Amino acid sequence: MQQKSASPVDNSTSTAPPxxxxxxxxxxxxxxxxxxxxxxxxxxxxxxxxxxxKGEQFSPEFEKINPLHYVPALADADLVVSDSLAILLYLEEKYPHKALMPLDPGLRALNLQAANIVSSSIQPLHMVSVLRNIEEKFGSEERSSWAQSKIETGFFALEKLLNSLAGKYATGDEIYLADVFLAPQIAVAIKRFNIDMSKFPTLSRIFNSYKALPEFLDSLPERQPDAVN
Incomplete structure (x- = not known):
């Protein structure tokens, strides 16, 4: 669904709808x-x-988009939203078709809980900047063990949370917000941090479901226009 561009600045003069x-x-x-x-x-x-x-997030052009210098950021006409959770909640409100949040209040809460475990208790603890600081202070071995420990702690929590809920996907047989957060996190855990997923049978099973989705495959890092293989 994407159109490819390598430039962070748009100089287009098209009159088409944004x-x-x-x-x-x-x-x-x-x-x-x-x-x-x-x-x-x-x-x-x-x-x-x-x-x-290359530090392009610190360029004057991108600072206008997100002063915190993080990706992702999403522009929708004159509105710019940064932070992945904020972006996804915005998309859900603005474009409610193919909903990523269930109608049931309990399931909605559980989807938000699972998403927040990933976004608050796992991913920030193995950011490149965090791991670089650990390696500088304690060495490369400690860097790896730190990342693996934090990921596994979060995965054990998710395994307990989702064990009785999961169907084909995290909270049943429909794909929702929890899955959108879990799929990339599990993939990164396996490929980048060599996490033994046999410890997490529920997460392993639903990850196999994600790998069958064209929408997930199209979002893979190596399929992006800026990928370096």
Whole structure:
């Protein structure tokens, strides 16, 4: 659903209705969540690459988009929203078709709880900047053990939370917000941090369901226009 662009700045003079613009970095799991959600909702968007490794997030152009210098950021006409959870909740309100939040209040709360475990208690603890600081102070071995420990702590919590709820996906047989957060996090845990997923049978099973979804496959980091293979 994306149109590819490597530039973070749009100089287009087109009079066509504005599309959604996603400012993303291919290796960012937070950006990955939004790509997955946009695909699930069938929303076309322009992809604007922001190379975090080259420091493009600190450019004057991108600072106007997000003064915190993070991706993802989503532009919808004159509105710019940053932070993946805020973006996804905005998309759910503005574009409610193919809903990512269930109607049942209890299931909604559980989806938010699972999403927050990923976004607050797992992913921030293995950010590149955090791991770099740990390696500088304690060495590369401690860096790896720290990341694995924090991911596994979060996964054990998710396993307990979802064990009695999960069907094909995290909270049943429909794909919802929890899945949008879980799919990239599990993929990163396996590929980047060598997490043994046999400890987490529920998460392993639902991850296999994600891998069968074209919307997930299209959102994979290596399929993005700024990917370096």
């Amino acid at each position: 599309k959604l613009i996603l400012y993303s970095f291919w290796q960012s799991s937070c950006s990955w969540r939004v790509r997955f959600a946009l695909n699930l909702k069938g929303l076309p968007y322009d992809y604007r690459a922001v190379n975090l490794r």
